[in-house]
């Protein structure tokens with residue numbers, strides 16, 4: 372963990388140097404694969420948004436997805452918890468193995484899948500009719516989980532994990548929508564963590580936040596990576612460099628390059644990746 | 654140069670004309686409202702010079718046309734509320750179901766077709782509904798409900814309920830539809846099913862809009878005239894029994910207006926005092942619904 376923090380401070384001064392991650396490099400060999408994705412394609416109507424993506428995502432690692440706007444980053448992660456199919460007229464093809472099981476198999480209930488693969492959205496979306504406490508517990512209530520019996524512990528644990536406990540412990544019964552933007556986003560993270568998922572998908576979780584709130588969420592991601600598999604979409608390459616172990620670069624719906632974050636940023640193999648990270652386009 | 658000057662002047666003249674026209678129609682509608690209120694207030698004051706407040710609000714009989722005159726407003730208010738209550742009891746569940754179905758289950762093409770079709774219900778002339786209640790619903794109900802009189806509160810109440818279904822379904826559907834997709838997605842992402850999302854996230858988020866639609870529909874039922882005038886009878890009676898003839902405030906106004914009551918008599922003035930009471934009730938309800946609707950907009 373400490374190494375990740377170091378990377379972060381180093382990255383702040385210069386994102387392109389000193390991105391070695393010694394402990395994760397060591398772990399690499401023994402890491403279990405969480406998601407194994409083969410030839411994944413997705414469409415909106417006739418328009419193909421992602422094309423034949425294949426990649427393996429390791430457990431308890433932070434995987435960043437970068438790429439220019441419209442390249443299919445959101446679509447890709449929304450295929451991992453089957454949120455993509457909630458949009459009418461969409462289609463998915465290919466194989467997504469989660470812990471060895473194809474999530475697109477006929478017998479798989481997307482509702483159960485989503486309990487294990489949580490999601491945090493670009494814009495904080497706390498439920499406006501619920502208090503802070505109710506927001507944290509929303510997942511348990513909505514899924515009629517047995518765990519609701521341990522509600523007080525769950526609220527505290529989830530808010531602690533989301534580094535929000537100290538700020539809101541005296542206002543648990545106030546409306547969740549009354550918090551600041553950064554607090555709302557951490558509340559949404561707490562809400563996702565309360566159902567104890569394995570994976571956390573984050574779609575540009577900081578894009579609506581100021582630098583201080585962003586730094587807090589990034590710190591949080593480091594801590595969470597100890598127990599969760601995190602996949603984070605970001606527009607911000609420095610952020611990808613700061614928080615992730617591995618980075619995938621998407622372009623026009625295709626996966627151009629996927630590798631260790633420090634390698635991808637310091638020695639990209641593909642010319643298009645290099646152009647993108649050096650700011651030649653995007 | 655001169656031409657542009659000229660056309661500019663022409664535009665500004667046209668604009669002024671339009672502005673003046675708009676101002677005029679605005680003023681006219683305000684003037685009309687003020688005039689109505691003035692007449693209502695004037696005649697109401699005249700009424701209370703002859704009848705005391707105590708009698709108006711204390712008596713339980715309303716018999717201005719009999720030789721033994723009583724002026725207790727409650728039988729009329731009771732009749733109005735009984736029929737409106739029945740109407741809301743019919744329209745609320747059906748309207749809400751329709752709204753939830755249209756916004757959450759129906760395909761876009763179905764929604765686009767059904768919504769205006771439902772709204773047609775609100776456009777049927779109320780006299781048609783009135784006769785529908787009198788010559789179709791009442792005889793039908795009489796087969797099942799013993800003791801149901803030819804004129805009663807039940808039948809027009811049900812028909813009024815059908816009439817106001819589209820108000821509830823359409824406005825509630827708007828409110829449900831306005832719930833941001835991000836909230837629903839937030840719910841699905843937590844592993845919630847469709848029904849849990851609808852009942853615990855979407856409906857609560859649209860709740861104020863739904864309440865506002867119900868209040869609006871209720872005040873429409875309270876103000877409804879033709880249906881009750883035709884099918885509910887003309888017997889002011891303070892009762893909760895929906896099987897017997899009653900009279901609503903609106904039906905009373907119609908009854909007196911159609912008769913040959915001379916101007917200036919106490920019977921004549923009762924029209925205005927009942928009208929004023931009706932106005933007060935619907936006014937309060939409209940304010941209420943606007944307040945709730947405003948809170949709703951602030952929230953989403």
Ligand SMILES: Nc1ncnc2c1ncn2[C@@H]1O[C@H](COP(=O)(O)OP(=O)(O)OP(=O)(O)O)[C@@H](O)[C@H]1O
Pocket residue numbers: 415418419420438439440441442443444445446447458606
């Ligand atoms: N609801 C939708 N209906 C139709 N097309 C869509 C929809 N959402 C996205 N698309 C299209 O799918 C493609 C991929 O979109 P996606 O949202 O995955 O991109 P993204 O990489 O997340 O972009 P951004 O960085 O702007 O969020 C784009 O071309 C977009 O226009």
Ligand SMILES: [Mg+2]
Pocket residue numbers: 444445446574
């Ligand atoms: Mg996106």
